Amino acid sequence: MSIVDLMSMTKPNLEARKKILAKLKGKELANCFQCMKCTSGCTALKLLELKPNEIVKLVNLGFVDELPNSDIIWTCVTCLKCVERCPQKASPYHIIMALRNLAVEKEAKVPEGFLKAVSQILETGLAEPPQKIVTRKMETVDRECLNLPKIRFPKESFQAALMKAMEEK
């Protein structure tokens, strides 16, 4: 189901809109004049149909309810092109991040990959574990054979500190 289908049934929820605006302190959401620059260049548009301009307008008009439950907000690959190039500094990226946070707060369905990344961070302190890769010449290399310094894992106390920080927030 695309966002358009979901939206055709809903009424604006101004309370939820306020919540998002509070999360976006200092980000100039209202300045978006729909120049399409973000969507024209969006990395996630061609495959995943993410239209950042639409998300901005939906939030601006208060159509917020369905967005946290929708898959679409998880398709952003955070390339930050829209942040760099937005002529009005309205930055759809920050809005998408606020929606993702709202989704977690609402305990909406979060795609598996993101949950995996979170547990990975909790376990090891790293978003991605060090991996071996295969080069074009079909050689398998790791950090050691490339003479790269070893990645230091955080101390044991890290996990508790991270949990505490998250709870406080």
Added chain:
Amino acid sequence: MARIGVYVCHCGLNIAGVVDVEKVAEYAKTLPNVATAKHYTYMCSEPGQKLVQNDIKTHKLDRIVIATCSPRMHEETFRKAVAEAGLNPYLTEIVNLREHVSWPHTHEPEKATEKAKALVRMGVARAQILEPLEKHKVTVEKKVLVVGGGIAGIQASLDLANAGFKVYLVEKSPSIGGRMAQLDKTFPTLDCSACILTPKMVDVAKNENITLHTNAEITSVNGFVGNYEVSILKKPRYIDEKKCVGCELCIKVCPVKVPDKFNENLTERRAVYIHSPHAVPKIATISPEYCLRLKLDKDVCGKCQAACEAKAVDFKQKPETVNIKVGGIIVAVGSEVFDATRMAELGYGRFKNVITNMEFERISDASGPTGGKIHNPKDGKTPKTIAFIQCVGSRDKRFHEYCCRVGCMITLKQTILAREKIHENIRIYVCYIDLRAFGKGYDEFYTRAREMDIDFIAGVPSEIHEKPDGSLYFDVYDKSTNKLVQINPDLVVLGTGLVPNRDLEKISTLLHASRSSDGFLLEAHPKLRPLESAVAGVFLAGACQGPKDIPDTVAQASGAAAKAIGLLSTGEIEIEPLKAVVDKDLCSGCRICESICPFVAIEMKTEKVKGEEKLRAEVIEAVCQGCGACSSACPTSAIKIQQYGNKQILTQVDAGLAEACAEGGK
């Protein structure tokens, strides 16, 4: 004992909608020395003014307090009304109840009324110690300096000259004509730019009242309104202006090739060159930064000298300074075009077939590099797909927040030109954010473009790519169809906007004229005094005040000329008496005021006091703008502004605090 009249203005509902004006007027009656207090719908209207004038007679008032809008708006109006009734106009005090009370406190009417009372109390206290002042008259030079020889400067100069005023027109480049001389056609009528401009350029050269200084800059401005002393630096051309006939023999033999700025660097010119095909004056100039002999300072080359039959080449020419006296100055230095390399994602500078709208203008111009045929710069072929991208550098918080006001219309014109010049088999796209066609005949022009099968896409691309085969492509998401359109253009034209002239920094410093936050020169009032700067006798014309198209520029230039004529036509002007005055007994000659004055209005003079030489500050009344910087800096309180001395300000502050103290500082 003063007899004060207090008048509270409703300003329709602007003030009365928030402030309880009746209460304020009643309160005013309780203040000391107030003979009468009234409130009225529009104090600035004729009946409002009459009310004051009648009261001055019947109540024998000698001080007037008017609680109304900002003094910037109507102080002058009320001073005139008071003067007509026979009272000294400087005995009027304005209390600002609109900008200072009702507008900022819309949601708290009770507090606003209290604040209004306090301000009226302060105004009444101050009014009692105002002193009558007289305006002074000074004679003025009936001559005008026009800085910048673009269409604005040309129009202003011709209007002034035709009205009988002597004009000095100073242009930085070797020819007048400016930006308009580079254009092919003009919107919305598609008049040929050169055809309507060149006759005016020739008129300037022929007019007996206009002295033209090209290749020249102003280097210093002293004096004050009506009596400015200006130094003009004439840079050497290394060509005798009187001998050169513009035959171009020198250009043919010059071996040094350099990019031609007039053609937006699309072609090359020689180190000795004539600015443009329609140049006025049509005489050669040698660029000292490129000419072998001048650059190396050695006895080399000299081919032009040998070729010149008129013996006009003179490598020993020196810069020359001309000093003039003028009554007014019109600034018409124009604007520049945004440097598109700064918007890196669009690839200007990296991709040869991405050009600016100024470059398109030269390519389309009959006197341009391709003789008016539209060719790709990269391979010289006729493009099959042209894409125009709007708002490059404008409406963009990374560069310039304002709308460039000309980009949309330039693009519409260029799409029409492209369609007319290469009709078949060509697709023309315009990627825009909003299309603004707001002037007379402009929306009709937009319709004309749509009728010529131009594809308008509501959206702009994020980036332009180059394929491995060297061709260009970009994606753009169309707002109206919800489709991602891939365009493979042969030629991309960027709708670059207008940006402040880099010379404005120097010029604003020379003239003490301030600039607005966008970098353009600031007008004295955005609606009511758009043609003047805040500095008396300095007028603004054209794109130096803000981006403008040709019709607006010409209108403003004629307006500025009319303003200058209005100022100088009687041969004398009145100056405001609200200036700094020095108490000679207190002045210690420390020179702090001299160093701090932004208008250079303070002169230090030595005087003999009891046989001893003493240094003392003296105010040049006509130069002083009454800003008060000297007064607050003076360590001995020797210098003060008329009507704004310590006495008046402290009395006002005391009155402001009086009630607050009585209430226990609540």
